[in-house]
Amino acid sequence: MISSTGTDDKSTVLGMWMVSIAGELWFALMWMLDQLPKMQPVRRTVFVSALDESMLPAMDVFVTTADTEKEPPLVTVNTILSILAADYPAEKLTCYVSDDSGALLTHDAVAEAARFAGLWVPFCRKHAVEPRNPEAYFSPGASNGGVKARRGDYKGRAWPELARDRRRVRREYEELRLRIDALQAEDLRWRQRSTTSLADGSCWRRGTAEDHAGAVELVLDTPGSTPQLGVSTTVGGVSNLLDLSSVDVRVPALVYMCREKRRGRVHHGKAGAMNALLRASAVLSNAPFIVNLDCDHYVNNSQALRAGVCHMLDGEGSDVAFVQFP
Ligand SMILES: O=c1ccn([C@@H]2O[C@H](COP(=O)(O)OP(=O)(O)O[C@H]3O[C@H](CO)[C@@H](O)[C@H](O)[C@H]3O)[C@@H](O)[C@H]2O)c(=O)[nH]1
Ligand SMILES: [Mn+2]
Numbered sequence: 001m002i003s004s005t006g007t008d009d010k011s012t013v014l015g016m017w018m019v020s021i022a023g024e025l026w027f028a029l030m031w032m033l034d035q036l037p038k039m040q041p042v043r044r045t046v047f048v049s050a051l052d053e054s055m056l057p058a059m060d061v062f063v064t065t066a067d068t069e070k071e072p073p074l075v076t077v078n079t080i081l082s083i084l085a086a087d088y089p090a091e092k093l094t095c096y097v098s099d100d101s102g103a104l105l106t107h108d109a110v111a112e113a114a115r116f117a118g119l120w121v122p123f124c125r126k127h128a129v130e131p132r133n134p135e136a137y138f139s140p141g142a143s144n145g146g147v148k149a150r151r152g153d154y155k156g157r158a159w160p161e162l163a164r165d166r167r168r169v170r171r172e173y174e175e176l177r178l179r180i181d182a183l184q185a186e187d188l189r190w191r192q193r194s195t196t197s198l199a200d201g202s203c204w205r206r207g208t209a210e211d212h213a214g215a216v217e218l219v220l221d222t223p224g225s226t227p228q229l230g231v232s233t234t235v236g237g238v239s240n241l242l243d244l245s246s247v248d249v250r251v252p253a254l255v256y257m258c259r260e261k262r263r264g265r266v267h268h269g270k271a272g273a274m275n276a277l278l279r280a281s282a283v284l285s286n287a288p289f290i291v292n293l294d295c296d297h298y299v300n301n302s303q304a305l306r307a308g309v310c311h312m313l314d315g316e317g318s319d320v321a322f323v324q325f326p
Helices: 007-039 073-084 104-127 134-138 159-192 269-284 304-313
Strands: 059-065 093-099 215-220 253-258 289-294
Touching: 059 073, 059 269, 059 304, 073 093, 073 104, 073 134, 073 159, 093 104, 093 269, 104 159, 104 215, 104 253, 134 159, 215 269, 253 269, 269 289, 289 304
Parallel strands: 059 093, 059 289, 093 253
Antiparallel strands: 215 253
8 A cells, every 4th residue: 555645755656657648648659650550551463363474573582591499490391392393484583591500401401402493383384283382282171272172173184183293292202302301400419519620521511501502502403495295194104293295394483592691700590691692693694673571482473473563563653662471
């Protein structure tokens, strides 16, 4: 119980009251400012089919990774696959993966993604599958394209062919998962050993997340601009997984990079990584448009890149600097 009524206490109470009133007024002002943009919302609709194929600009997609424990490599691999399989001209799309942990694990996982993309990307094109993230596509709960894929969702060829191809691609995806698991186990074994005892000459293994050399590797080169059809199920007695004789099998370019990091220097987290990515992409592909995804944010709609371009190329959109997707 407050019993004292001295002048000091009175002024303290008054002071606290003033502070709380000022706080309330401040929040009221913030709330009103927050309402202003909501009073006249700008609604834009995209017409992806109206895009002129030959006018599509080049696009560089940046994926940032930083920590192989918090961000499992399988997640990053799925993000990369969803980008490479997006519906966009293969010769105009380049995916850049930035690895701030400078880990051999991330590097090898990106190489695995590149290998699997050779099957995944043509499969997605052939059967118009959605979503183009294999983990989401094959997961039992997937609303579209999962195990419960409905006939009505299907836009490609005959249903039995999809079922057969799907089974085969799924088997390959399971193998990919096992290989990524093995890479992870090897990475763990290596980290448990002392770094000094490992003099195997690999520059990767000498670095740590905070202190490592820089590297840029062109994992998949930019393909030619003419569609390249695959081969049918059996060619010269060799049996292929899928009949790709009427499918464009080109895969967009993929670049792995890790910027140099040294102990005691400020690296500015994601912003620093984005800066390094911009510099590398300026030299390699220099696309006029950049898309940024965190390694755990995959492209969940194959038309998303085209939708973004619609906003950017629209005459009325000349004042648009960036588009953020939900
Ligand atoms: O040194 C770093 C630290 C982070 N990252 C990457 O930056 C992204 C975001 O980092 P995270 O720790 O996952 O932050 P979140 O809070 O999950 O992400 C949200 O908040 C971030 C900072 O506000 C934004 O950059 C992200 O786009 C947004 O999704 C991830 O891809 C990280 O791999 C780096 O590349 N280098
Ligand atoms: Mn995150």
